Amino acid sequence: MRRVLGAYMDDRIFSLDLIGAVSVLRQSSFVQKMHDLGWTQPDFFDSEEDVVVLQHCIARYQACVPLCDWTSLI
16 A cells, blocks of 8 residues: 555656546446447447437437546546
8 A cells, every 4th residue: 555655655757647547447347348238249230210329328428528527626
C-alpha cells in the first residue's frame, strides 16, 4: 500500500494514473460484453427495427457520456 501511495507523492513520469486505468478497465469490460452478446458480429443488427434501437441507444449514450466525465471534476 505504501508503494501505491508513494506514487502520488511526487510528479514523476512513472506515477500511477488510476483514473486512466479505471477507464481502460471499463472500456475493456464493455467491449467484452458486446462480444459475448454477439453484437460485434457483422450481420447481428440487420433489421430496420434494430437500426431504430441502435439509434436510440446511441442517443442515450451520448447524453450519458458528459455526466460520466469525472476529469472535469478534478
